[in-house]
Amino acid sequence: MNTVIELLQKRASSPKLDAPAPTDEEVEQILRCGLRAPDHGRLKPWRFHIVQGAQLAELGHLFADIAKERGESDAKVEKSRNMPLRAPLMIVATCHPYENSKIPVTEQILAVGAAIQNMQVAISSLGYSSIWRTGECAYEEKVKRAFDVPEQGEIVGFLYIGTPTITNHAPEVELDGYVKQWIKP
Numbered sequence: 312m313n314t315v316i317e318l319l320q321k322r323a324s325s326p327k328l329d330a331p332a333p334t335d336e337e338v339e340q341i342l343r344c345g346l347r348a349p350d351h352g353r354l355k356p357w358r359f360h361i362v363q364g365a366q367l368a369e370l371g372h373l374f375a376d377i378a379k380e381r382g383e384s385d386a387k388v389e390k391s392r393n394m395p396l397r398a399p400l401m402i403v404a405t406c407h408p409y410e411n412s413k414i415p416v417t418e419q420i421l422a423v424g425a426a427i428q429n430m431q432v433a434i435s436s437l438g439y440s441s442i443w444r445t446g447e448c449a450y451e452e453k454v455k456r457a458f459d460v461p462e463q464g465e466i467v468g469f470l471y472i473g474t475p476t477i478t479n480h481a482p483e484v485e486l487d488g489y490v491k492q493w494i495k496p
């Protein structure tokens with residue numbers, strides 16, 4: 312098995328991430344891997360926002376304000392506030408779709424998803440880990456606006472990045488039930 316195949320089959324998400332985060336040089340390499348994702352029409356519908364340091368807490372305040380406005384319990388408000396603090400670095404990947412293109416918006420969102428996956432693999436290859444999250448906040452207008460997402464755009468993922476506090480092992484990959492030879496009906 313070559314190292315790329317092994318890495319892809321062993322990659323696992325890590326919900327709990329701590330410092331150290333990738334260095335600025337490593338973040339640049341990670342982003343370059345994201346930008347080589349397949350992209351129909353080479354439209355580059357993606358935008359990546361790096362959130363770190365004090366800005367993680369600022370994002371937490373925004374999440375908490377939204378939870379408050381929704382009338383959530385104090386516990387849920389505090390949980391929302393702490394969400395961005397689950398990792399020392401976040402890359403927020405958004406889709407700015409070209410609506411007058413013949414490439415469907417769904418395909419443009421898929422391209423951003425492929426970019427996230429490329430970054431996750433790059434992150435693992437550098438010895439760090441990550442988790443791709445969305446959650447209610449990803450669909451909130453206020454959060455979308457905070458990341459300059461246009462009306463028809465989407466937050467495709469909050470990619471939390473850092474060093475895993477516990478090693479997560481990938482489950483055994485099972486092909487049975489998911490793969491078969493197609494035969495024309």
Ligand SMILES: Cc1cc2nc3c(=O)[nH]c(=O)nc-3n(C[C@H](O)[C@H](O)[C@H](O)COP(=O)(O)O)c2cc1C
Binds near residue numbers: 322323445446
């Ligand atoms: C579009 C998308 C959104 C996701 N949102 C969340 C989320 O909000 N919270 C979460 O715990 N996992 C979320 N996940 C799943 C995790 O990223 C991860 O894949 C899952 O925990 C399984 O772990 P694994 O990648 O190690 O198999 C999301 C995955 C995708 C593709």
